[in-house]
Amino acid sequence: MYIKKILLAIVILGLVVAAFFANFVYKAMLKPNTAFNNESAYIYVATNSGYEAVRTQLEPLLLDIDSFDDLAEQKKYMTNIKAGRYEIKKGMTNNDIINSIRSKNLPIKLSFNNQETLNKLAGRIATQIEADSLSLLEVMNNDAFLKENQFTKATALGMYVPNSYEFFWNTSATQFRDRMLTEYKRFWNNTRISRAKGIGMTPNEVITLASIVHEESKQASEQPRIAGVYINRLKIGMPLQADPTLKFAAYQLPEYKNTVIKRVLNVHKEIDSPYNTYKYRGLPPGLIAMPDISAIDAVLNYEEHKYLYFAADAKRFGYHKFAKTLSQHNVNARAYQRYLSSQGINR
Incomplete structure (x- = not known):
């Protein structure tokens, strides 16, 4: 009789333990544990993060953070944190979540265009990946890297071809820069290299001229014609006389900081700068802004x-009138100057 009671007690205890274990398994591994209403939520795990940093992001997304802690400890996730961007889908269990944030680092779509300087590009990129703008700017300006890859401080911006790219969020500054060099080399394929040689230019020189063309017109349909004007000037040794280069030269001076030049004046043509293409023939030392691929x-x-x-067309905003002779150009230019004056644009 005594032995039967002991056996019964053992059975009951086993059932209790089994029930407790089943409840733990259900709560920790099988029960949905998301608290948000959207279809997905995302967490961003920074490089070298500890479990507490991950937990802080997860807590408002989960119904029961304690059960997640228990399973995270059991599955040794607490000591195996991986940096990246991770998706948590509505209705996921703790087990699903841990599997996701342990091994399913999701890429992001990174994009940039029309950045005027490396500083602005670094700032733009820093809003999209983990690397901060200071570390990005440091590697972008690295002298050894620039020299090895035939860039200068003046042409460095030209290495970054504006487009959309797929990156992991936890990309470092160096990884970003090196990937952009790979993309640059891919962009300058045999066809583009051959065409550049055909007009007697290096890729850096093409991009420099393209930056002027792009600042003159954002109309892709008109850009080849504007480029043709500048090529014609280069061929005969005529100064480029590009107004955007005057603005660029002016913006380097203290008196023009935080200003917007809406009308190029004679005073701007007197600025002594290698970017003043009224004073100095040929291409300037580097690009004046990031040109579009177009x-x-x-x-x-x-x-x-x-x-x-060519002169801006006052009747077709964004387009230009082209001329073969200076006399015809003067007619076109005076028409646009009258338009600027009528709008009260004097500087």
């Missing part, structure tokens, strides 16, 4: 014509 290809495939001049 402007780069416009230079490589410039329109062949006999135009040497």
